Amino acid sequence: MRATIALGNAFRTPLIRFVGKRSVPSAVDHTPRVHPASPEGALPDSFATYRAKAQQHGPLGRAQFTGGIGGSAGASLGPIRPGAGEFFDRAELPTRFGRLPWSQAEIEAIETGGASMYA
Template identity: 55%
Template sequence: MSTFSAYRDSAQQHGPLRKSLGSIPASKLGPIEPPKGQFFDRSELPERFRRVPLTLAEIEAIETGGATLVG
């Protein structure tokens, strides 16, 4: 590659780095919806896959490095 511009035309980083991408308005790209069975955020998962909230005892154990559990 003789120039950075030539390199950029063929480079990939999460998709092509083509110069033409900025010329298309986002509204023309269509709706942003995850495919069926996929989720963008953990909070959108079904209840059975969500994280269980930490108890106060667990929070204390984390904050003290487990020192309060010895006894």
């Protein structure tokens, strides 16, 4: 080992140089402000009013669930049938789209991790 390289790494100086002394600002304004890209341009009155109007994968308010999504069981909506040209399972497709059967060589290659292909 070359000692000069080891000694050179021991006294490494960072390439980034900061100007001035480290200081934390004494007065920081933490009051809530409207985001510049906000569509309303105003802060909500409270979190409860915001949550009543918010949407995330459907309405978040509890009052909206009584008659809308989730207000009744799925079975009460009636039977679900696929439309023309739609299939729910791959097994329902025509045979030309079915899975191909595995050959014995492919099964052996998978079980041995590919080692049987070279042995």
